[in-house]
Amino acid sequence: MRFLLLTFAGASSDFMPSDARTVDAVDRFNRALREAGVLLGTDRLRPAADHAHPPVAVCQIATRVEASAYWLIQVRTIDEALAWAQRCPLAPDETLAIRLAIPHGASA
Numbered sequence: 001m002r003f004l005l006l007t008f009a010g011a012s013s014d015f016m017p018s019d020a021r022t023v024d025a026v027d028r029f030n031r032a033l034r035e036a037g038v039l040l041g042t043d044r045l046r047p048a049a050d051h052a053h054p055p056v057a058v059c060q061i062a063t064r065v066e067a068s069a070y071w072l073i074q075v076r077t078i079d080e081a082l083a084w085a086q087r088c089p090l091a092p093d094e095t096l097a098i099r100l101a102i103p104h105g106a107s108a
Contacts, residue, residue, distance in 0.1 A: 002040065002074050002101040003081040009047075009068035010093025025089035033073060033084065040072040068094065072101060 033039035045067050071088070075081050078100075085098045 001076065001078070001081070002072060002103065004099045004101045005071040005073065005085050005088055006067055006097045006099065007069045007088070007090060008095045008097065009066055009091070022089065022091065029087060029089055032087070033071065038073045038075050038084070040074055042069070042071045044069045
């Protein structure tokens, strides 16, 4: 089963962690995912305001909550995905969502 762990920055969050402790925590989390063989992909995401070309919006969002990073993992169960999600380092005003990812062509 594939799951997407998606972090959302709060209004005061820095999209690119700058303090050594946060960078180290994210590096350790990434290394643990790789060593366990469950990591399929990960990236930090730039704020929409940083794009050279404005993103296409299909709706207006009332609050400034933007996705700030993601990890795509492949595990056997939802419980295993939740265990990884609990280990994900977050800034104080960051939140995490976990979603089942269904590969294209696969049935839901």
